Amino acid sequence: MNNRNKIIFFFFSTVLVIGGYAxxxxxxxxxxxxxxxxxxxxxxxxxxxxxxxxxxxSANSVYRNKxxxxxxxxxxxxxxxxxxxxxxxxxxxxxxxxxxxxxxxxEEIEKLRKGQKVKIKGVCKGFLKDVILLHCLxxxxxxxx
Amino acid sequence: MNKVIILxxxxxxxxxxxxxxxxxxxxxxxxxxxxxxxVENIEAKNDQVLSIIDLSKNEIAISMLMNAFKFxxxxxxxxxxxxxxxxxxxxxxxxxxKIKDFxxxxxxxxxxxxxxxxxxxxxxxxxxxxxTIENIDGRYLFTGDFEVxxxxxxxxxxxxxxxxxxxxxxxxxxxxxxxxxx
Numbered sequence: 054m055n056n057r058n059k060i061i062f063f064f065f066s067t068v069l070v071i072g073g074y075a076x077x078x079x080x081x082x083x084x085x086x087x088x089x090x091x092x093x094x095x096x097x098x099x100x101x102x103x104x105x106x107x108x109x110x111s112a113n114s115v116y117r118n119k120x121x122x123x124x125x126x127x128x129x130x131x132x133x134x135x136x137x138x139x140x141x142x143x144x145x146x147x148x149x150x151x152x153x154x155x156x157x158x159x160e161e162i163e164k165l166r167k168g169q170k171v172k173i174k175g176v177c178k179g180f181l182k183d184v185i186l187l188h189c190l191x192x193x194x195x196x197x198x
Numbered sequence: 199m200n201k202v203i204i205l206x207x208x209x210x211x212x213x214x215x216x217x218x219x220x221x222x223x224x225x226x227x228x229x230x231x232x233x234x235x236x237v238e239n240i241e242a243k244n245d246q247v248l249s250i251i252d253l254s255k256n257e258i259a260i261s262m263l264m265n266a267f268k269f270x271x272x273x274x275x276x277x278x279x280x281x282x283x284x285x286x287x288x289x290x291x292x293x294x295x296k297i298k299d300f301x302x303x304x305x306x307x308x309x310x311x312x313x314x315x316x317x318x319x320x321x322x323x324x325x326x327x328x329x330t331i332e333n334i335d336g337r338y339l340f341t342g343d344f345e346v347x348x349x350x351x352x353x354x355x356x357x358x359x360x361x362x363x364x365x366x367x368x369x370x371x372x373x374x375x376x377x378x379x380x
Binding site: 078118133134136151153178179182185187 | 223225226228245246248261262263265266268273289290372374
């Protein structure tokens, strides 16, 4: 290979690599790998709700868009609108932690019962009436008694 | 924003003397939007939209987190939140309005206009939305669609991306309300 061919070869392989990377970046699916994402904070559901109710802005600055692990008691499991949602109790009935589960979690969610203690990992999006967590995963599901 | 919070609290705190509930809540309402252009189609969905209706006053309040919209591609999600909607500055979109000529006694389906104020990206616009209201065993289902113009809400799109984003965005919604127990 002479020099000119080498340059052309390097030029094209660089373009190919950059192009491939760009294609990959543009088509990245959001939160595909939450399992492997580093958890920013651990907290229990009542505490998380209280923090948001007390001061939404300051709670937002700490938890918004963060990967968090929440421990709490199952209040309700719903399958409304083809979404799998687990609601965790707070200290009052007014608010809860609304966890929108990933699709591959269905089997485990169906086994959940009201009053069961669980730990859920997800991305905190903020607070409306409930604290909202998306892309959630059950972790350490306790074995049914 | 504060007005909505006050409205929601008012709706929640108004005491209910009648046996039939006046207030209904949807915590997992669905709102989707679509942008169709020849370059690309963008769609996103939010499944955690909060809405409360008070049928004694025919009032409706809706609140949603802008960063809870799910896109097919994470880059779209990023642009939407960081560049267009600026969800750090304006985390919520809200709507408060009145259901015109709503008849609580009608069973089945009725189509009504809902008139109110829609706030997105810190900008409030008067809108009128045609809504199909279904009464199913004492629960209510609100569905419909409407359109908004991107320029009405002061959303800046960089010149290079103008062909990718529609000028008019279509929005569809679906709220399943349950009696609100305090």
